[in-house]
Amino acid sequence: MSLPSNAEANRRDEVLRVAAQLFARKGFHATTTRDIAEAAGMRSGSPFYHFRSKQEMLKTAIIEGVAAGQLRIEAALAGCIDPEQRLRTLIRTHLGNLLESGCDVPLLLYEWQALDASERTEVACATDRYQQVWQDTLDQLVAARRIPQGHATRLWLFGMLNWSSQWYRPDGGCSLDQLANEAADLLLRPSAAPSPPP
Amino acid sequence: MSLPSNAEANRRDEVLRVAAQLFARKGFHATTTRDIAEAAGMRSGSPFYHFRSKQEMLKTAIIEGVAAGQLRIEAALAGCIDPEQRLRTLIRTHLGNLLESGCDVPLLLYEWQALDASERTEVACATDRYQQVWQDTLDQLVAARRIPQGHATRLWLFGMLNWSSQWYRPDGGCSLDQLANEAADLLLRPSAAPSPPP
DNA sequence: CCTACCGATCGGTAGG
DNA sequence: CCTACCGATCGGTAGG
Secondary structure (H helix, E strand, C coil): CCCCCHHHHHHHHHHHHHHHHHHHHHCCCCCCHHHHHHHCCCCCCCHHHHCCCHHHHHHHHHHHHHHHHHHHHHHHHCCCCCHHHHHHHHHHHHHHHHHCCCCCCCCCCCHHHHCCHHHHHHHHHHHHHHHHHHHHHHHHHHHCCCCCCCCCHHHHHHHHHHCHHHHCCHHHCCCHHHHHHHHHHHHCCCCCCCCCCC | CCCCCHHHHHHHHHHHHHHHHHHHHHCCCCCCHHHHHHHCCCCCCCHHHHCCCHHHHHHHHHHHHHHHHHHHHHHHHCCCCCHHHHHHHHHHHHHHHHHCCCCCCCCCCCHHHHCCHHHHHHHHHHHHHHHHHHHHHHHHHHHCCCCCCCCCHHHHHHHHHHCHHHHCCCCCCCCHHHHHHHHHHHHCCCCCCCCCCC
C-alpha cells in the first residue's frame, strides 16, 4: 500500500477543479469526460486514473464545493452576534460562493439529479450542515419579529439567492455587496421601536 | 401544399407533451429521443416526422409552456385590481404553473441553456411577456410602500418561487394556497395606517 | 498518465 | 409513421 504522492493529489485536484467548472457552466450531461481531460491537459482516458467514473467526479465536486462554501461562511460569521448582521453576512457570503470567480470548486445546485440514491445521501449530509446555521439565524429573526413565521422561509431565501446564478452578470454594474443588501432589505422588517406602545 | 390533418396535429401535440414532461423530470440531455418515442407509443425514428430535431422539441416545449402559463395568469387576474391581491394571485398561479400536475406542457426553467443563440432569442420573447405583468404589479406595490425599492426585486421573487420545484412535494402536507400566501407575506410590509402621523 | 481500443448508445435519415 | 440503418460520440478499460 502506498499513499498518493503530493504530485498525484495535485493532479487529482486539478481534474476536480476543471470538472466542477465545466459542470457548473454546461451541466453534467453536456460535459464529456474528454472535455474534462482536455481542460486538465490530459488525454481522454486519464481522468479515470483519478476517478472511477464521471459520476464520482460530480459527487466529489458537489461535496467539496459545499464544504468550501461552508468554510467561507464560518470564517465570515466569526465574531458576529447580531442576528440581522449574521443574516446579511450569510447572504453576502452565499452570493460570493455562487457567483464570485475564483471559487475553485463552485456550488453545483442543479446537478445532483444525475446522482444515484446512495450518492444523493452523501450529498445530503453536506448540504444539511450548510443549512443549519441559516435556520438558526432565521429562527432568531422570527423571534425578534424581524421576519414573519413560516415553514418554508429558509427555502424561499435559498431560492432567491440561488436563482441569481441564472441572471447575475459581473459586468452588470451591480456589486454583490449591493445585491446582498437588497435581498436582506426585502426580507427584514424594520426593527420595532425600543419603547412599547402605551 | 397541404395543411396538417387533425390527426397529425394531435400526434404532434402528444409528442410535445411527453417530451416536455421528460425534459422537466430528467433534463434535456438525460432524455433521449428514444425515451420520447417510447412514451408517445412510437418507434425511435418517428418523432422526427413531427420535429426536425430534439432541440426543436425543446424550444417548442419551452415556448408553449410559457404561453400556457401566461394564459392561466391572465385568466386568474381578470377583474383583480388591488395590487396586493394581484401579487397574491400571480404567486399562486405561478406556483400552479410550476408544480401542479395536469400541466400538459410544464414550465422548463433550466433547460434553455441547451438552445443555441437564435432559439434563445425566440424564447426570450415569450418570457419577456410573462414577466411584464409582474413588474407592473411590483412597481405599484413599491409606490404604495408595501415592498422596498430595488433593482432586482422581480428576479428575487422569481427565484423564491422557481426554486420550489426543487423541494416541493405534493404529499408534504402544505397546499399551494398556503405556500403562496406564505411567500407573499414574506415580501409584503403591513399597509400603512390610514391616518398620517402628526 | 498515455496508447489504443471496445461496446453501447445517441441523434438523425432514406425509403417506403 | 415504421424499418433499417449510419456515422459520430460517449464512458470506460487493458496494458504498459
